[in-house]
Structures are given as structure tokens and as C-alpha cells.
Amino acid sequence: MKNKTYRNQSEKSLKRTITKMVPAVMTALIATALGFISLYTSPVPMIQDFGKMLTVGMVVSFFVGLFLLIPILFTRDHFFGSKQKKADMEKGEGKADRLLDKFTKYLIKLRWLIILLAIVTASLGIWVDTETGVETDVESFMPQDDQALGDIHKLRDVIGTTDQVSIVYEGEDVVNAEIMTWVDRVSESLNDEFSEVVDTKSITTAVKQMNDGELPEEGDWGSHLEDMPSEQAKLLINEEHTQGVINIGIKHLESEPLQEFLNALAAFLEENEVADVETTVTGKSVLDVEMISALTSGRYQMTLLGMGLVFLGLLLIYRHPVKAFIPLVPIILIVGWSGAAMYLLDINYTPLTATLGALIIGIGTEFTVLIMERYYEEREKGNSAEIAIRISNQKIGKAIFTSALTTIGGFSALLISDFVILSNFGLMTLINISLALFSTIVVMPAILIIFDRFVKIKARKEVQVG
Structure with missing residues (x-):
């Protein structure tokens, strides 16, 4: 029962x-x-x-x-x-x-x-x-005694930077005297304009190294580019000569100061623009800023x-x-x-x-x-x-x-x-x-x-x- x-x-x-x-x-x-x-x-x-x-x-x-x-x-x-x-x-x-x-x-x-x-x-x-603060430095998320992080710090001490921003410029023909002069001026000015910049690399800096530190005459650009190793040239300009890049090595920055630098860089490029050339600031550092901003804000x-x-x-x-x-x-x-x-x-x-x-x-x-x-x-x-x-x-x-x-x-x-x-x-x-x-x-x-x-x-x- x-x-x-x-x-x-x-x-x-x-x-x-x-x-x-x-x-x-x-x-x-x-x-x-x-x-x-x-x-x-x-x-x-x-x-x-x-x-x-x-x-x-x-x-x-x-x-x-x-x-x-x-x-x-x-x-x-x-x-x-x-x-x-x-x-x-x-x-x-x-x-x-x-x-x-x-x-x-x-x-x-x-x-x-x-x-x-x-x-x-x-x-x-x-x-x-x-x-409440926002932690935007990706390296701070890692164990601070991690060997890989230590290697990054050592490499940064040796070469001065491990972070990079790129300026991509586009036009019908970027290999002409006016645009090359603009690329050279921008490459040289960035070091003086921004304390965050460690070094810059562009097609003009590479050519100047081959030409005793001087820019070639207007008609000599083609021959200098032909003399340059193709693998090196591909890193700085495409084969059609419609796109080029200025690589900027920068100090390691957290998201907020990096965003301020990118804004200042965009303003600098707008002030120093050249006709028939479009510029875009890109690179892994830019993506990191966008990601952190999207996650936190x-x-x-x-x-x-x-x-x-x-x-x-x-x-x-x-x-x-x-x-x-x-x-x-x-x-x-x-x-x-x-x-x-x-x-x-x-x-x-x-x-x-x-x-x-x-x-x-x-x-x-x-x-x-x-x-x-x-x-x-x-x-x-x-x-x-x-x-x-x-x-x-x-x-x-x-x-x-x-x-x-x-x-x-x-x-x-x-x-x-x-x-x-x-x-x-x-x-x-x-x-x-x-x-x-x-x-x-x-x-x-x-x-x-x-x-x-x-x-x-x-x-x-x-x-x-x-």
C-alpha cells in the first residue's frame, strides 16, 4: 500500500x-x-x-x-x-x-x-x-614571465620597435617625380613630426640607399627600380606602379595613445596631400585599436x-x-x-x-x-x-x-x-x-x-x- x-x-x-x-x-x-x-x-x-x-x-x-x-x-x-x-x-x-x-x-x-x-x-x-579604466594593451593580457613575451621585449630593445603602421598610397602612376618627391617628404617628415615614430621605409628610402642618399633625376626612376631586387621592390610598390606603401615603425603604445597617434597621422596626411593620390592608414596596430575599441566602448x-x-x-x-x-x-x-x-x-x-x-x-x-x-x-x-x-x-x-x-x-x-x-x-x-x-x-x-x-x-x- x-x-x-x-x-x-x-x-x-x-x-x-x-x-x-x-x-x-x-x-x-x-x-x-x-x-x-x-x-x-x-x-x-x-x-x-x-x-x-x-x-x-x-x-x-x-x-x-x-x-x-x-x-x-x-x-x-x-x-x-x-x-x-x-x-x-x-x-x-x-x-x-x-x-x-x-x-x-x-x-x-x-x-x-x-x-x-x-x-x-x-x-x-x-x-x-x-x-573604471579600460586595459587595451594586448601584451598585458599575457603572463608577464612568459618566454615569448620576454623575447618580444628583447627584440624591441635591439631594433627599437616591433609595432608598425603602414600608409598605402594609390594612383594611376605612382612612379613620377611629383609623387616620389611627396613620398620622400612624408617619409622624412614623420620622424621629425611624431615622437612615436622610430623609423620609416618606403620606395624612396630604398632608392636613396642605392643612389648615395640622393633622389634620382626624373627620368632615372625606372632604371633604379629595375636594378632593385624584385623581392625587395614588391614590399614597397606593386608591379603595375599603381600602389605603394610607407612602412612606419612606431614605439609600443597602448590603445588610447595609439588611437591619438593614428588620428594625428591622418590629419598630417590630409595637410600634406598630393593631387591624384589616395592614402589609407592600415596595419596590424590599426586593427588592434579597432578591435579593442569595438570590444570595450x-x-x-x-x-x-x-x-x-x-x-x-x-x-x-x-x-x-x-x-x-x-x-x-x-x-x-x-x-x-x-x-x-x-x-x-x-x-x-x-x-x-x-x-x-x-x-x-x-x-x-x-x-x-x-x-x-x-x-x-x-x-x-x-x-x-x-x-x-x-x-x-x-x-x-x-x-x-x-x-x-x-x-x-x-x-x-x-x-x-x-x-x-x-x-x-x-x-x-x-x-x-x-x-x-x-x-x-x-x-x-x-x-x-x-x-x-x-x-x-x-x-x-x-x-x-x-
Whole structure:
């Protein structure tokens, strides 16, 4: 008789999980995926791929849980339930449940103070976040005792530079006296004009080395180019004589001063332009600046876009603006707290930490949606707002706490990385997951009760529970 009762309870639990929990998790999954979509808007392929893999991982986890984990748990409880498990079911609430219930009662009493402190601290965090620095020197991301990095520094000491910028100039015929004179003038002037320039190489500097330091006469350019080794000439001018390049060796600069140099170089070329010649500043250093700028400067846009997409997605699901907005309130707070943490810990933004906004939205939204879903489920049963949030924190809070701990354990592996960029990313991810847990368990109850008056519930009959 007991076995039959236990099996019936297992079947009821399975049905309840499929009908109640799966839709809630599906809603959280959609909201999380929408938050990660903001990563797809990054112009940097590595960030786009990061967002894609996060989304794929979530979808795979959901279906594995639905079609593998749930059947395994049902099979265990239905056919292999032990006496201890039966006793646990009959026992009801455990110590953790009672502790969460007691804790939630205090949170409800202090809800206005909690909201006030949360808003003030988050606002301060958003303000100081604007003062947080941006680490743009790619070499600083590497282990500073790495042999390869040491070799780069030695090479830089010997030859003066390992970084280069190129000026590509184009025209119908770049081998004529006027353009060659312009190339020579630019090549010579760059060393005097910019302290960042170490040396310059162009077709004129190569020809002058072959002509005792003098430029050839107007009609001698062809013969000098023919005398030059073809492999050397190809590095400075094409065979059709329609394109040439001035290679500029520069000192090692971080992204911001490098960007200033590139802007000044562009202005210099505009002031010293020559007719029928188009110039383009290019090279690996230019690409590095563009990449770092795209990764770091767009972090606010990615965060706002992610929040906007999550709000629109939840609005389509719930068809209620307040219910769509409630899960985002803790996320906004976490964004502020995260900025404050980076400022206080003196951690600069990097290409990886610039994506933290999207991660906060993804991880935090999942937690807040699950709590909210359970809250309104209890409200529809007729429970009061306070009773509903106590039950929600009891039943869902423990699962969220466990999920947060396992996620923290996974990201903790990044802390031991020799690469500063990875260890800082791991540290900030751990902090943000902890903040998401805190915001969901501590702040979300106050938010739900305060916004409860704006959401109409079908059943309003009060049921006194516990």
C-alpha cells in the first residue's frame, strides 16, 4: 500500500514538473537567450561566437534536463524509492526550508529599506563605473614571465620597435617625380613630426640607399627600380606602379595613445596631400585599436540592448508590462553593483569583462523569472503576497542557491589561469553570480510585494498557510 502511494506521489510530481516547472524554465531560457543576443551585435567575431556557444549550451542543457534528467529521477523514485526517501517525503519541510522561511519573513518586514539601499548602492556603482579604466594593451593580457613575451621585449630593445603602421598610397602612376618627391617628404617628415615614430621605409628610402642618399633625376626612376631586387621592390610598390606603401615603425603604445597617434597621422596626411593620390592608414596596430575599441566602448550598448530584448520577449509571453519589467529590476541593480566591484577592486575592463553585462542579464534573468513564476503560481492559488513569496523562496530559493554554487564552482577554474585577462574574467563572473543570487533571494521578494498591486491575480481569496 505504501509502495503504491509512493508511486502515485512520484507520478503526481512528474506531472506537476512537466506542467508547472518546464514552462517556467522555458520562459527563463527564452529570456536568457534574448539577453545573449546582444553579444551577436558585436563587430568582433570572437564575441559573436561566444554568444552563440552560450545560447547553444543553454538549449542543450534544457533538453538534456527534460528528456534525460527528469526520466532518470522519475525512474529512481517510482521503481527504486528507498524507505529513507519515503520518510523524507513524509517529513515535509527540512531545516533549509525553515531557515529560508524565517529569513524571508525578515526580508518582507525590511522590504522598503532593502529597496532603498539597493537603489542607492546600484546608482553609485553605475556612477563610479564610468571611472573604471579600460586595459587595451594586448601584451598585458599575457603572463608577464612568459618566454615569448620576454623575447618580444628583447627584440624591441635591439631594433627599437616591433609595432608598425603602414600608409598605402594609390594612383594611376605612382612612379613620377611629383609623387616620389611627396613620398620622400612624408617619409622624412614623420620622424621629425611624431615622437612615436622610430623609423620609416618606403620606395624612396630604398632608392636613396642605392643612389648615395640622393633622389634620382626624373627620368632615372625606372632604371633604379629595375636594378632593385624584385623581392625587395614588391614590399614597397606593386608591379603595375599603381600602389605603394610607407612602412612606419612606431614605439609600443597602448590603445588610447595609439588611437591619438593614428588620428594625428591622418590629419598630417590630409595637410600634406598630393593631387591624384589616395592614402589609407592600415596595419596590424590599426586593427588592434579597432578591435579593442569595438570590444570595450560598446559594452553599455550591449547591456541596454540585452535588457530591451528581454523586456520585449517577456512582454510577448506575459502580455503585461509590469510582469515583463519585474525580472529586470534586479538585473539593473546587479549591473550597478558589478561596476562598483570592478572600481573597488581596481580591475580594468578587458575584451572579456566587457561582455559581463550580457552574462549578468543571462544568468540573473533565469533566477528572477523562476522566482516570479512560482510567486504568481502561489498567488493564483489564493495565497497572500507575503505567504506566496515565503513559499517561493522556500521551494525555488534552495534550487537557485544550488544552481549558483555549481556555476561558481565551474567558473572558479579560471582563477588559476596564468593569463590575467582570464583570471579577472573568472573573478568578476564569480562576483556577478553571487550578486545575482543575492539579488534574487534578498531583493526580489521586496520587488514582488511592492509591484504586486499592479498585477491583477485571478484568485484573490486569502489562504493562511504556515
